[in-house]
Amino acid sequence: MSGHNESILREPLITGQNITYAKITDDILTPVENKPNRAWWIGFIASLCGATLWVVAVSYTFWFGIGAWGLNKTVGWAWDITGFVWWVGIGHAGTLISAVLLLFRQNWRNSINRSAEAMTIFAVICAATYVVSHMGRPWLAYWVLPLPNQFGSLWVNFNSPLVWDMFAISTYFSVSLLFWYTGLLPDIATIRDRATGLRRKIYTIFSFGWNGNVKTWQRFETVSLVLAGISTPLVLSVHTIVSMDFATSVIPGWHTTIFPPYFVAGAIFSGFAMVLTLLLIARKVLGLENYITMFHIESMNKIIILTGSIVGVAYLTEFFIAWYSGSEYETYAFVNRSTGPYWWAYWMMMTCNVISPQLLWFKKIRLSITATWILSIVVNIGMWFERFVIIVTSLHRDYLPSSWAMFYPTWVDVSVFVGSIGVFFTLFLLFLRVLPSIAIAEVKMILKSSSEQEKLKQIKSGHLDKAQVKEYIESLEKFDSVKQEEYAKI
Amino acid sequence: MSNIKYILGSFGDPDDLMHGIEKLQENNVSIYDVYTPMPIHGIEAKLGIKRSRLDVLAFFCAITGTMSAFALIYLTSVVDWRNNIGGKPAFALPDFIPIMFELTILFCAFGLVGAYYASTHLFPGRSPRVMDLRATNDRFIIAVDAKQNAEHSKIDGLLKEAGAIEVKHNERKYISYE
Numbered sequence: 001m002s003g004h005n006e007s008i009l010r011e012p013l014i015t016g017q018n019i020t021y022a023k024i025t026d027d028i029l030t031p032v033e034n035k036p037n038r039a040w041w042i043g044f045i046a047s048l049c050g051a052t053l054w055v056v057a058v059s060y061t062f063w064f065g066i067g068a069w070g071l072n073k074t075v076g077w078a079w080d081i082t083g084f085v086w087w088v089g090i091g092h093a094g095t096l097i098s099a100v101l102l103l104f105r106q107n108w109r110n111s112i113n114r115s116a117e118a119m120t121i122f123a124v125i126c127a128a129t130y131v132v133s134h135m136g137r138p139w140l141a142y143w144v145l146p147l148p149n150q151f152g153s154l155w156v157n158f159n160s161p162l163v164w165d166m167f168a169i170s171t172y173f174s175v176s177l178l179f180w181y182t183g184l185l186p187d188i189a190t191i192r193d194r195a196t197g198l199r200r201k202i203y204t205i206f207s208f209g210w211n212g213n214v215k216t217w218q219r220f221e222t223v224s225l226v227l228a229g230i231s232t233p234l235v236l237s238v239h240t241i242v243s244m245d246f247a248t249s250v251i252p253g254w255h256t257t258i259f260p261p262y263f264v265a266g267a268i269f270s271g272f273a274m275v276l277t278l279l280l281i282a283r284k285v286l287g288l289e290n291y292i293t294m295f296h297i298e299s300m301n302k303i304i305i306l307t308g309s310i311v312g313v314a315y316l317t318e319f320f321i322a323w324y325s326g327s328e329y330e331t332y333a334f335v336n337r338s339t340g341p342y343w344w345a346y347w348m349m350m351t352c353n354v355i356s357p358q359l360l361w362f363k364k365i366r367l368s369i370t371a372t373w374i375l376s377i378v379v380n381i382g383m384w385f386e387r388f389v390i391i392v393t394s395l396h397r398d399y400l401p402s403s404w405a406m407f408y409p410t411w412v413d414v415s416v417f418v419g420s421i422g423v424f425f426t427l428f429l430l431f432l433r434v435l436p437s438i439a440i441a442e443v444k445m446i447l448k449s450s451s452e453q454e455k456l457k458q459i460k461s462g463h464l465d466k467a468q469v470k471e472y473i474e475s476l477e478k479f480d481s482v483k484q485e486e487y488a489k490i
Numbered sequence: 491m492s493n494i495k496y497i498l499g500s501f502g503d504p505d506d507l508m509h510g511i512e513k514l515q516e517n518n519v520s521i522y523d524v525y526t527p528m529p530i531h532g533i534e535a536k537l538g539i540k541r542s543r544l545d546v547l548a549f550f551c552a553i554t555g556t557m558s559a560f561a562l563i564y565l566t567s568v569v570d571w572r573n574n575i576g577g578k579p580a581f582a583l584p585d586f587i588p589i590m591f592e593l594t595i596l597f598c599a600f601g602l603v604g605a606y607y608a609s610t611h612l613f614p615g616r617s618p619r620v621m622d623l624r625a626t627n628d629r630f631i632i633a634v635d636a637k638q639n640a641e642h643s644k645i646d647g648l649l650k651e652a653g654a655i656e657v658k659h660n661e662r663k664y665i666s667y668e
């Protein structure tokens with residue numbers, strides 16, 4: 001299996017000494033096989049309160065209708081679609097990590113893909129609830145499906161991006177779920193074979209009878225690769241289609257061809273920020289420092305700088321094109337965005353998405369857990385404002401100055417949004433308790449090629465280039481989970 | 491001795507496992523199956539397992555999805571009920587592409603995963619056929635059918651020699667669950 005060794009220049013993906021296959025299983029299953037600690041209960045109860053608020057606010061909306069929200073004749077879309085796009089965007093990082101990084105053979109994805117995919121699924125659930133609740137008559141939500149019907153002439157309008165969106169989001173959700181669950185089967189089997197009694201019975205049902213024989217694994221790898229191959233264009237298509245909800249309209253500020261790439265970059269940007277928000281805490285609380293290392297954190301920060309800069313370029317391009325197009329309405333939409341009554345939202349977006357992520361160019365900030373965590377929250381706030389700016393500032397001043405208006409959220413708007421965060425965290429915390437938060441089998445795969453202990457063994461055997469070893473040891477300085485004394489001797 | 495159904499060589503390291511497979515094959519011992527906690531690359535070639543054709547199936551599922559989507563949209567909005575939307579043509583192929591793409595992916599994913607579950611006999615509630623409970627944790631197991639290969643002590647020796655941590659003689663095929 002390990003006929004050849006990985007280059008010593010590559011940084012280790014698993015740190016710590018005496019890591020065995022059994023230890024990996026034990027470490028990762030600790031939160032699943034033991035009673036939750038206090039930190040979990042506090043988080044869970046807080047999230048549950050949020051989720052309850054969501055139930056109240058959404059029920060209120062269903063009962064009284066969309067009038068419960070702060071929408072008016074001019075601003076017909078506001079916090080609802082902002083929240084929807086925000087959540088869908090957050091979901092994108094999970095698929096990016098599990099699919100795109102698999103195709104590029106980036107092994108560092110192995111220890112973060114499971115929780116990122118879980119995050120995708122929960123984020124898309126939150127997004128889908130917005131779609132349903134903003135419909136006005138949610139009990140007729142099935143009308144978006146192309147069903148043969150007797151109430152008029154109608155099939156759905158297949159030329160409408162909203163119909164495309166329904167197909168995109170439901171495909172995205174179900175394919176992500178399949179991908180995630182198939183990857184979970186071997187790990188559920190691991191829990192099953194260590195459990196007893198009722199737990200074993202439950203995990204038996206959910207493990208689908210997995211036994212890990214050669215053929216099962218061989219097909220498993222084929223399936224993973226094909227699913228990764230189709231999920232890659234899928235994830236790009238989803239946010240492309242979400243952006244077309246806006247871009248195919250004729251509203252100044254929305255009607256631009258730059259939207260698809262700009263939305264996709266923004267989605268990856270916000271998704272990675274959310275992955276960091278969650279994993280930096282999970283890593284600490286669950287004691288997974290050896291598997292989610294500083295290398296992982298730094299790599300994600302680099303993706304955040306890249307996508308954040310793409311988003312920044314998109315903002316500037318949009319502005320330039322608004323002027324260069326010579327269309328006065330387009331120009332006005334952008335001048336109004338940055339200097340009109342919503343200037344604060346625009347500059348909030350600019351600061352959080354374009355300016356502050358640039359701090360990650362500094363190695364010190366990129367490698368500081370506190371700074372990274374704070375920046376990840378800042379990015380999430382910025383991306384929410386981006387969607388708010390695009391939606392509300394483009395709508396609130398239309399062609400008829402007499403109908404110009406402002407949008408003021410009601411308590412229901414705020415509660416639906418805050419509540420959806422509660423729903424998301426409730427689901428995520430439950431996931432941490434019942435399923436392994438790291439793909440056990442996939443981490444085991446890289447133990448013999450990319451772990452710190454293997455590399456140390458290679459160094460000790462002494463056939464390596466001295467300069468390369470020196471560089472490798474220097475690269476270990478950033479790891480908070482590496483014992484440096486071991487290397488001081490070499 | 492005659493009650494033994496399977497001989498299991500339990501290895502702690504994938505390289506030793508590969509070594510064990512080689513040893514057994516050199517001595518013409520047929521291997522029933524190998525159970526591992528993670529995929530091991532190169533093992534299929536060693537055991538002579540043909541490459542999976544699921545990727546071919548995935549392609550055909552995908553094509554079915556593309557055509558179903560086209561058929562659905564064409565038959566509803568061009569044949570069955572044309573709508574005049576701003577005077578635009580009913581047969582607007584570019585507008586069909588997003589849904590055709592999404593259904594391509596959807597059919598491909600469901601067809602592929604469905605076929606995978608069916609061919610590997612995975613479904614909710616299926617009782618797991620496990621020979622060694624540590625095969626999903628930290629052990630790499632070679633199973634040899636004891637009825638077909640008579641020289642049990644020789645097999646034990648070969649497995650031990652290759653680095654097996656323990657060799658088990660199972661009197662039941664699957665030890666798991668009642």
